[in-house]
Amino acid sequence: MEKDKSEKNITSKKEAKEPKLDVKEEKSSKKRERSRSKSKEKSKPENTKKYPEFPQDETKIYKIIHWNIAGLRPFMKKGELDKLIKEEDPDIICFNEIKMDNELIKSMNIYNQFETKYKFKSYWYCPTEKKGYSGTGVLTKYEPISVNYGMNIEKHDKEGRIITLEYDKFYVICCYTPNAGEGLKRLDYRVKEWDKDFFEYINSLKSKKDIILTGDLNVAKDEMDIFDPKGKEKLPGFTKMERESFSKFLDMGYIDTFRNINSKEKKYTFFSKRTKGKESNKGWRLDYFITNKEAKNVIIKDSNMADKDKYDSSDHIPIIFTFCLKK
Numbered sequence: 001m002e003k004d005k006s007e008k009n010i011t012s013k014k015e016a017k018e019p020k021l022d023v024k025e026e027k028s029s030k031k032r033e034r035s036r037s038k039s040k041e042k043s044k045p046e047n048t049k050k051y052p053e054f055p056q057d058e059t060k061i062y063k064i065i066h067w068n069i070a071g072l073r074p075f076m077k078k079g080e081l082d083k084l085i086k087e088e089d090p091d092i093i094c095f096n097e098i099k100m101d102n103e104l105i106k107s108m109n110i111y112n113q114f115e116t117k118y119k120f121k122s123y124w125y126c127p128t129e130k131k132g133y134s135g136t137g138v139l140t141k142y143e144p145i146s147v148n149y150g151m152n153i154e155k156h157d158k159e160g161r162i163i164t165l166e167y168d169k170f171y172v173i174c175c176y177t178p179n180a181g182e183g184l185k186r187l188d189y190r191v192k193e194w195d196k197d198f199f200e201y202i203n204s205l206k207s208k209k210d211i212i213l214t215g216d217l218n219v220a221k222d223e224m225d226i227f228d229p230k231g232k233e234k235l236p237g238f239t240k241m242e243r244e245s246f247s248k249f250l251d252m253g254y255i256d257t258f259r260n261i262n263s264k265e266k267k268y269t270f271f272s273k274r275t276k277g278k279e280s281n282k283g284w285r286l287d288y289f290i291t292n293k294e295a296k297n298v299i300i301k302d303s304n305m306a307d308k309d310k311y312d313s314s315d316h317i318p319i320i321f322t323f324c325l326k327k
Contacts, residue, residue, distance in 0.1 A: 051121045051143040054167040058327040061301055063088065064172065066214040066287060068096040068270075068316035072137070073108075078313045085118060088306075088320065091141050092165075093120070094174035096216045096316075098135035101126045114139055125149045125160040135160040136215075138174050142167070151201040156194060164205070169297035169325060171205050175215035180236035187241060190218075195245045203252060210298045212323070213254075213290040216270075216316065219246045221256065224266050225285035227277075237286060250290075257289045257303035257321060267305055270316050277315075278308055289321040299324050 065088060069075040072095065084090075105111070105124050114122040120139035127134045148164040150157030165172045178194055180187040205211050219242045223229040232238045250256060258267075268283025277283050289303050301322040308317050 049115065049121070051141065054142040054144075054169075056168070056325065058325050061322050061324050062092075063090045064092045064094065064212065064214065064289070064321045064323075065090045065318050066094040066096070066174070066216075066289065066321075067318040068176070068216040068287060068314060070097050070099070070314040070316065072098040072100050072110075072135075073104075075313050076113075080311050080313045081118070084311070084318060088318075090320075092172060093139040094163075094172070094214050095137040095139075096135075096174070096176040098124065098126070098137050098160075099132050100124065100135050101131045123147055123163055123165070125163050127158060127160045129158050133159070134176060136163050136174050136176050138163050138165060138172070140165060151197060153197055156197060162198075162201075166209070170210040170212055171208075173202065173205070173211060173213045173215075175213060175217065177215065177218040179218050180239065180242060182236075184234070184236060184239065187236070187239060191241045191245045195249070199249045199252065202249075202254075206253070206292045210295045211290075211292050212298060212321070214288065214319070214321065216287050217246070218286055219243060220284045220286060221246050221250075221259075224264075225268075227266075227268065227282040227284070237284065253293045255291050255293055255300075257291055257300055258285075258305075258319070261300070261303055268308070269305055269319055271308065273315050281308070283308070287316060287319045289319060297326050299326055 065084065067084075075081065084093075100110075102124075105126065110124065111122055114120045118139070120141060121143065122137060122139050124137045125135060144165040144167055146166040148162075148166070149160075150162050159178070161176045161178070163174045165174075175198070177198070178186055178190050180190050202211060202213060218237050220226045220238050221243055226232060226238060229238070233240065236242075268277075268281070268285050269287035270285075271277030271283040275282065291298055291300060301324060303321045304319070306318040306320060311317060
């Protein structure tokens with residue numbers, strides 16, 4: 001859960017031809033293109049080394065890990081990434097709340113660090129207006145077909161909240177959903193604007209390929225997703241509006257993979273450090289892996305959390321998703 005925690009490019013191998021526009025439309029289109037070009041320059045990856053394509057091995061089980069790390073710099077200093085990679089051997093790692101800006105990414109030589117030390121290609125999406133806030137990152141062992149930053153809607157794409165990697169048979173979407181905020185000051189924006197546009201974005205991807213959506217989605221969907229739901233209805237992440245909005249999204253044809261496998265198990269992904277939530281197991285389940293119900297290629301094997309006491313660099317714990325591909 002963010003403490004009101006503080007996104008637009010597409011790089012693809014193929015580009016579709018645009019239909020002929022009238023004069024007004026052409027001017028508007030050129031203006032939008034200039035805006036996109038500027039944004040592409042800001043977020044252009046600095047790691048140009050080619051990695052292997054995602055394997056089409058139906059016998060192999062693949063693993064994706066998501067973790068809200070509450071700041072990339074302190075996270076890397078604590079050495080827990082080394083531990084995570086050694087023990088879990090993931091194919092893809094998605095980070096939320098990196099709290100970095102583009103200048104820091106460059107000055108710390110982040111792309112090269114992850115490539116030389118961990119053999120992962122990395123992608124980073126930083127906020128452009130508010131430093132030390134929000135941000136997402138993805139590490140991958142495999143070269144994506146394309147990478148998209150944000151959902152190409154300016155009002156949403158200033159906080160570095162979405163990275164989409166396209167592979168041959170599926171998309172991986174790393175998302176850090178906005179928190180409704182202290183006093184629910186962003187609740188209307190979160191539900192009426194962000195949710196609406198984000199769900200449309202995911203639906204557009206689902207119409208093309210299977211999707212694997214992961215991230216701190218900042219909502220505890222059911223009462224069993226919070227240690228004690230009584231009196232929490234006005235807290236961000238557990239309001240009626242947020243929960244109903246998320247439920248409507250799932251009803252569009254998606255699976256909450258953890259709950260689908262563990263229908264009655266009470267486990268959490270966020271523990272407040274202020275209230276020593278881990279020690280008393282008083283947590284919230286805010287982090288998810290979501291797939292489409294009618295998946296053509298992705299077969300879910302497992303979806304769970306790491307042991308809550310195993311990693312201590314963040315108020316969230318890693319969540320782990322394994323899958324294989326259909327023959």
